Amino acid sequence: MSNTNERRREFGAYLARLRRHSGRSQAQLAAALCAASGTHSITRNEVSRWERGARVPDTWLPFLAVVFDVSLRELEQAAAYARGDTLATLPGAAATLADLLPDGDVLAPLAAPCGRRIGATTVEGLAARVHGLRLADDVLSGGDLIAPAFRELRAAVRLYRESEHSDDTDRGLLAQIGELGQIAGWIASDAGCGAEAERAYRLGISAARQAGDGVLVAQLASSLGYHLSNNGREREGLELTQAALAEAGPDAPAVTRALFLDRLAWAHTQAGEAQPALRALGEAHAAMDTADGPPAPSWAYWVSREELEIMDARVFTELRRPLRAVPLLQDVLGRYDATHAREVALYRSWLAVALADANEPEQAAEEARQVIDTSGDLSSERTAARARAVLHRLKEYEDVAEAREVLSDYGRLLLA
Structure with missing residues (x-):
């Protein structure tokens, strides 16, 4: 993807965040822009094109500023950034x-x-x-x-x-x-x-x-590898995640080795390498079981056996092994901190897909509805992308009433 295309996509995500914060759907934003401008020339499809980065609005910027209650200068700066002005920056x-x-x-x-x-x-x-x-x-x-x-x-x-x-x-x-x-x-x-x-x-x-700080270098490199693996650069992500594990070395704190191995498992999964992914999951659990070694750094406070189980289930879901994924996800979600709304929505999205894979479309539709309802309140592209993934999976069950109802209510998100 060219730098300009990347900037346009980021600008689109920025507009989508402004829209969500305003409490409007794409259709409602189009209607508000028509009312503000006194014309009827903006449709939901045009708003969708802006948010996908397919187009950058120009004459509509003053009306967007009014509807979103933000400064016109901020929107103009964002649009200049999207068009490739090297001196422009993205607000936010x-x-x-x-x-x-x-x-x-x-x-x-x-x-x-x-x-x-x-x-x-x-x-x-x-x-x-x-x-x-x-x-x-x-x-x-x-x-x-x-x-x-x-x-x-x-x-x-x-x-x-x-x-x-x-x-x-x-x-x-x-x-x-x-x-x-x-x-x-x-x-x-x-x-x-x-x-x-x-x-x-x-x-x-x-x-x-x-x-x-070699362990911190590994944390950053594996984080970047995870980001690349999730954004169409699977081979780069895998190589970087492998390098991060090597950078940490065998004497790194057990918790951090478990984290880096979990990310390696995900990178193998995204690269379509099932057996190496499963081996890395096993090694992550073995690392977590290690009692000796140096203490974990403060930034690893969130790494736990529960988080390892979540990654197990995600990998099993991606590898189409729902009989292993579903009980793990149901168990973990049953005791997960509900205040972590983004993570709950993400994990429910994998449960929805796993249930669909297990030929349980009614339950999958119920989980999908919860994922999408929660995602609408979050300014997270991760949850928005997962909501779209769940809807795509449900399209295979359009003949099931529950799945058809969810697709009817939320199918517009597939065009966003």
Whole structure:
């Protein structure tokens, strides 16, 4: 995909977030634009083209600004970004990371610091903000968090470049920039801003490598590999995930090895390699069972046996093994924290597909409805994509009343 096409798709995701935040469907937005402009020339299909990135609105920007209650300048800046203006940035991400990345090689060292002197207290404060952002991501979606995430990342890089500090503080700052790069990349990916996600991950890799934190480098590289695997670059994603596991090494904390092996299993699955995927799942559980070794880093707080079971079920679903996937997903969802709405919606989406594969279309339709209803309240491209995947799967059961009803109610999303 060309850079311009990527920008158009990101702009489309940005418009879709504005629409969802306004509480409108695509048809309702089209109607509101017609009312604001006094014409009847905008249809739901045209709104869908904008959100897919097939077209960039021009004369409609002033009316979009009125309907969304945002500044016209912001929308014009976003449209310029979509059209390929290299000086434009996408609102919501605050800015692209081009000004943060070193010239040339993205893994080149960051600029030497100068200015006021800082110490461990500053690093501790930054670490607390990074962890707060992670906790927020547990309950909020990418579209809600992308602006503060990138604002924190830019501020951290600026702090590093504009201050004086000891070698220990230097490493601490670089490690926190690495962690910020990871969470910002994850958030950008969830918001549908793929190019921004990749830049954030690569900046984080640069910082973590300079900090000498091989496990954090592996966390960032495997996160980027996961992102690539989910966005049509399966071979690149697999190679990067394999490299991340090697970077971590056999002496990495057990929890992190389990996480990296889980991501490797998913990368093999996306690449169509069933047996290596299943082996990696088994190795992930074996790693989790290891009692000795160094303690897990704070950023791995969420990795648990429950999360490993979720990945097991996702892999089984993708490999069309519903008899193994369905009971796992039902068990985990029965005890999963309901405040984590995005994850619940995602996991229900795999359950819906697995139930369809198990020839249980009525139950699949019931799960699909819950997935789609929840997804409509989230500014997450991940959940939106999974909702579309579930609907595509239900189309095979259009002769079943429950599936037909869901498709009738929500089939328009397949055109979005």
